[in-house]
Amino acid sequence: MKIGVPKEIKTNENRIALVPAGAEQLVASGHSVLVEVGAGLGSGFSDEMYTSVGARIAPDAATVWRDSEMIMKVKEPIETEWKHIRRGQVVFTYFHFAADERLTRAHMDTGGICIAYETVELPTRELPLLTPMSEVAGRMAVQEGAKYLEKLYGGRGVLLGGVPGVAPAKVVILGGGIVGINAAKMAAGMGAKVTILDLSLERLRYLSDVMPANVVLIHSNRHNILAEVEKADLVVGAVLIPGAKAPKLIRRDDLSRMQPGSVIVDVAIDQGGCVETMKPTTHENPTYVVDGVIHYGVANMPGGVPRTSTLALTNATLPYAMQLANKGWKKALRDNPALLKGLNMAEGKVTYAAVAEAFGLPFSEPARFLD
DSSP, X not given: OEEEEOOOOSTTOOOOSOOHHHHHHHHHTTOEEEEETTTTGGGTOOHHHHHTTTOEEESSHHHHHXXXXXXXXXXXXXXXXXXXXXXXXXXXXXXXXXGOHHHHHHHHHHTOEEEEGGGOOOTTSOOTTTHHHHHHHHHHHHHHHHHHTSGXXXXXXXXXXXXXXBOOOEEEEEOOSHHHHHHHHHHHHTTOEEEEXXXXXXXXXXXXXXXXXXXXXEEOOHHHHHHHHTTOSEEEEOOOOTTSOOOOOXXXXXXGGSOTTOEEEEGGGGGTOSBTTXXXXXXXXXXXXXXXXXEEOBTTGGGGSHHHHHHHHHHHHHHHHHHHHHHOHHHHHHHOHHHHTTEEEETTEEOOHHHHHHHTOOBOOGGGGOO
């Protein structure tokens, strides 16, 4: 198979979808790999590192898209890339369609085969290609939140861990999944007083066994959310409904109950965000203020630490990319039910129920495209 890796062009996105070691494995299996010039530099991988393992370097993105049967990316194709996608071409990346109707309809128009990292799902309900970036984003959420609590950035001027004689900051985490547990580890390790809210009693019981004593676990409901966020210095939105739009757990009117200079980091922004007033931001302009509360909505948080993120992501995605390349997308999806759940769109039809539901679009069973 001809596999293409274009340079990521979303603002401040320095990750790449394939590291040289992965390119080497694909080439060794008989595939050709075409990497856009300079695509790996942001993550510390030179063009020479790719050519030394048998990949070829393309002079521009148009060449990569034109000459490839499967495109590997990190982030969803943005508008300038849509024209390159052709009918039947496989695009393997994060899409987060349910958060963006225009993106969804544009990809329907291309007729491409859209396989989304974020909805590949194991029988255990684990999301193996979302997990590594959720781990990074959860840890970064606390790192960034701690920074924006500093007075210099408009925050309350609170040190997350406090000092002897001064109480630590209060960190509230909405959701106890992969993002939430990693955010809690970081915040608790820094000495903060941490509260995790989650709907699942089973998950809360598990967290009670693994979290340190400075983490409090509370069942998530409207009353408890309000009671916790109004005392919070830092709120981390860590809600995930796989492939679907995130619920709005903090409403506009709720901000008036929060402390001036407190910070919200909404990791759920890729799926529309769990805060009504949150909008996507960039690493260049990461925050804005609404009703005295600092909002951080960077939609590609792991892109801020591209070396770590690229290595973590490609460790997870390469085995699936190998299956797609070795078998072709139809047989790979037939043979692997987890990968089949990653099929969000095929030949202009929406094949993931939560995406269809988000925009009132017809849903097509993915299996019908595999004959």
